[in-house]
Amino acid sequence: MTLPPSPWWEPGRHADRRPRLMLRNRIAGRLRAHLDARGFVEVEAACLQVSPGNEAHLCAFATEAVAADGTRAPLYLHTSPEFACKKLLAAGETRLFSLARVFRNRERGPLHHPEFTMLEWYRAGEPYDALMRDCADILRIAAEAAGVARLVHRGRGCDPFAAFERLTLAEAVTRHANIDLLATVAPDGATDRDGLAASVRRAGLRVAPDDTWADLFSRVLVARIEPHLGLGRPTILCDYPVSEAALARPSAADPRVAERFELYACGVELANAFGELTDPGEQRRRFEAAMAEKQRVYGEAYPIDEDFLDALAVMPDASGCALGFDRLVMLACGAPHIEDVIWTPLTGGAR
Template sequence: MTDPSPWWHPDRHADRRPALMARNRITAALRGHFSKRDFVEVEAVCLQVSPGNEAHLSAFATEILGADGVSRPLYLHTSPEFACKTLLAAGEHRIVSFSRVFRNRERGPLHHPEFTMLEWYRAGEDYTQLMRDCAEVLALSAEAAGTRVLTHRGREADPFAPVRRLTLAEAFSEVGIDLLATVAADGTTDRDAFAASVARAGLRVAEDDTWADLFSRVLVARIEPSLGLGRPTVLCEYPVSEAALARPSPSDPRVAERFELYACGVELANAFGELTDPAEQRRRFTLEMNEKERVYGERYPIDEAFLEALAIMPEASGIALGLDRLVMLCVGARHIEDVLWTPVTGGRP
């Protein structure tokens, strides 16, 4: 279906402008919030040797021409994460970044090829502090937008209510699957046992499905739609195989210090207790790129400078929050392009 007029048509812009002004108020309020808490705002360079090494993230590739005339490949980053962690290694303690990031193969009601990622990092602080941060960010954003409720496509959540904490094991148990029974102490997974559990739960299982494929299928089909209804939800303690950048939990090596924040069934943020072991990080990146090559026929380079910095990075926690999605929920927008000042041209899919 073709939009009745382009986003820049005066009548269309007039309809969009209240949401865009709310976006500005939210951004200003968040900047003030982090400044008052001694966070330093940083700017991460968009051009990177590696755009990130997660199997299912696709990047925009480009090149840089040196003074010698030789072309060398670079990528637009999919997150400022590598740059921010390098700044922690350099000696920063609390940093925040409002970064334009770029992800290819992603466009839809909740996805846009260029969007804004709000990331903040706390050196020497536990990742559970980020959960408390999320509660403050939600309440502050709602206040700035002038609303008492977050909404998305008929679903609601109270941004001022206590955030519910739910582990992945608990969430899978609610749909009849014993998730951690198929995860060993060293993090390896039992694909066949998991496939049998998924099939018993009534979901499709294909012969070439990996454990990770099945994990994602259950999460998307049975768990995510009910998260963050009524009040925001933190989904935590991911299996270590699903947390490539997070450190294992000291209380259970099968799970990692990772959580995601949901409201109105929408994923808003992804957080880690950061992995700081460069050898283990290289191993995980290699596994991710092997999977990327299997699925998509390509792989991205590993940023050697980042791994060098990781060796001296302090213990830290960090989180990436989709600012555009947060604005959507605060103003009740149905499509991400309704809260972008200048969407990428080409129309909605």
């Protein structure tokens, strides 16, 4: 019989975990120094927000504020410091970063923890290609801090010093699933669910009657694309369909896609980056559509942060990236589970 692991606070187990936790601190310190040397200001975004974010499949922890007279107002723990950071861009900051604790409900597993740490940074007036260079620096710094030549996750390796593979999403879907993804996306961003469903069936994947275009896209990405990314060298997967880039601006080269990329290493998604959308009317439309989908799927929706939309109207052109810091540490030390690199993981619940 396999005995359950002892609690993380048991002295013997803590002694085993401590080298990885100390590496976590070392990587955080070196990243802070790197960003500071390049003119980034560290900011602290409040965890309590009137809206936790407005993406359909991000689920939040809800709470409430109680005034002295007993009046109650709903609040949420943020799923990202994004709204707060963009308000600071509107306020006049030009380079900023946040190493923030963030909270996501309905997520726990080897790569997910309900409370985790996100490194998020923004560059005002700079293209999102600059974020790709930042990502290369971050992987290199993490590897150097760990004293390793390769990042590793569950037997898969990646050279953090190698030149990145840059692959559009359409290229990746054609290569690994033999599907012409953009044939199902119109110039105005509208998607052809039935057209994609037919291609997904031909690729040998399941299609349910109630699957949306987004459901099918996600199934292809997870089953056929992600396992091939970041093997041997890091991969930048870019040019997502507009419908899959809720806060990103459309590409000037092709209106069907947006300025969004994700960074992969060892088959693990590490970062998500945008050339930021700054049109408050279009952003409201996207938020409302996402919350209608959330209501349909989960039976709940989150309020829209009107203050954020007001700030967006004066925010400069910018690019921003969010990186899962715990996952970065996992790959730097070869840890198989995210809780191996969190100082005080949540006690209880399924791993």
